[in-house]
Amino acid sequence: MPYRELLTRPVLTWCAVTTLARLPVAMAPLALVFLVRERPGGYSLGAVLAAVYVVGEIVSAPVLGLRMRAERARPQMAGGLAVGAAGFAGLGLAPGAHPAVLGGLAFLAGAGPVAVSAGLRALLTGMVPERTVTQALSLESMLTFGIWAAAPALATGLALGAGPAVPLLLQGGLMALGLAGLWLLPAGWASEPQRKDGTARRALLAAWPVYVLGAASLTLLALAELVLPALLEQRGIGIGWAGPLLAGFSLGSVAGSFLYGLRPHWPGPLAVQSLVLVLAVTAGVALVALVPGALAIGAALVAAGLLQAPAMLTRNLALRRVLPPSALAAGYSIMYAAVGAGYAASGTLAGGLLKVVAPSTAILWGVGLTLLLVAVAAVGERRLVRRGPAAQEAAEPAEPVRKVRR
Structure with a gap:
């Protein structure tokens, strides 16, 4: 095991x-x-x-x-x-x-x-x-x-x-x-010894496509959580189902985390894995807006949760690849801020749209925002890959790492 x-x-x-x-x-x-x-x-x-x-x-x-x-x-x-x-x-x-x-x-x-x-x-x-x-x-x-x-x-x-x-x-x-x-x-x-040439900061800035993809992923979670009660009312389903359905999303994420960790490596570069997984989660959330009945909505949410966790894991693994150890905590923190901003932006968009369109339409507009962010991240990722050795050099430690005492 x-x-x-x-x-x-x-x-x-x-x-x-x-x-x-x-x-x-x-x-x-x-x-x-x-x-x-x-x-x-x-x-x-x-x-x-x-x-x-x-x-x-x-x-x-x-x-x-x-x-x-x-x-x-x-x-x-x-x-x-x-x-x-x-x-x-x-x-x-x-x-x-x-x-x-x-x-x-x-x-x-x-x-x-x-x-x-x-x-x-x-x-x-x-x-x-x-x-x-x-x-x-x-x-x-x-x-x-x-x-x-x-x-x-x-x-x-x-x-x-x-x-x-x-x-x-x-x-x-x-x-x-x-x-x-x-x-x-x-x-x-x-960690490698701190350098004053801005290498770590440049590496943090160069990783911006990873942050954008993180924001894209959390826009989907905001849609699932914030619009679901209104969607259930639109479908004529009891609003009390919102809690169990969202619990299904979380349980699917737990299962997805476990399954992804069963293998040390998965096929394809981490950037490609992350893009594919976020697009798959996007499809699952879009299905939530289109399918009728609590059972079908629950199945779509569980499937989205199952893929959401590996999408998050690939982003964290990608940050470890492009950042030096001294910048890891900063990179994870910037990711936290980015996904929080994505959640807030999607929630604001959905809240405004619910005043003028049906909940299912609001979800689809949110899916469109997610696809836009994914496209921006994909373009940025291609530029990062094209930089090749220069990008890698920014992430390489300058000297052997130190040992940290307890």
Whole structure:
């Protein structure tokens, strides 16, 4: 079994710390809505707070990612988790505060820990042998989709059963535990010595097609999540099916992550794999807009989820190919910001279109936006390949890597 080599104490510890750090992030948007829903205009205020939280993530991701140093990433990740824990705890302790105060705390909760996910991914790939990196990233993908599948139910159950502030207090506590758990992991990952000639920054800029393709992929997820309830009403299907159908998408993604990791290599260049997979996911989401009945929609979503996870994995593997180790966390953070921007752009487009067209038409317009982004990424990828040795030279370390102590 290809995953057997990953069943080690360090990797299992990494899984526990990652769960503690990422579960609060996955719970955040819904928890913010429940926090203020009983106030006047509560749902609108909750949506604004969730948007501010996401803006904090998008703005902060590239800034903090560029500042993260591979050989001493632990203090920077600990600082980010501390800010996030304080932001979530503040929201839970002062749910009746002025909206501006809640917005500031939501911004901090989103901005503080945003680079931690990228740092943990780079840390994982540095902990395992090179031959198992694909399996390690597949394991991370399964863990991530599992967290995002469980988070809405956890946030809803706690908010309705124990109180609207309880999810936020739990999120703050979990992040604090994750902060403490960082000291059970290595302090950083191997990296070439820092150079002052801008090589790493040029490599980050040269990888822009990978970021654009990531944004394209997340536009599809936004369509699936945000337009699905309206589509079900259009089809005469009970809106209560939205939750199970989206859970099917997440479960399909978990299965796709597992299956992709069963082989260390798949046919074709990573760039081609990623393009083909994103186009296949696009076809699946388009089918959601065209097929009738909950069963057919569910089958299309499961198929889209099955391919979405490998599409994400190929993008992460592609970044490892074109970036030097010192720039990996920054590259992953920029990817995070790009996919967040893609999600926000698609959600905004869909929200505006729903006012004037049917939900199925709104999905197809979103699919068109995705295809446009895919085309831009494909053109950029061809130019990157044509540069050949020059592009590779920008990504090569100048000197032998250092060893990182625990």
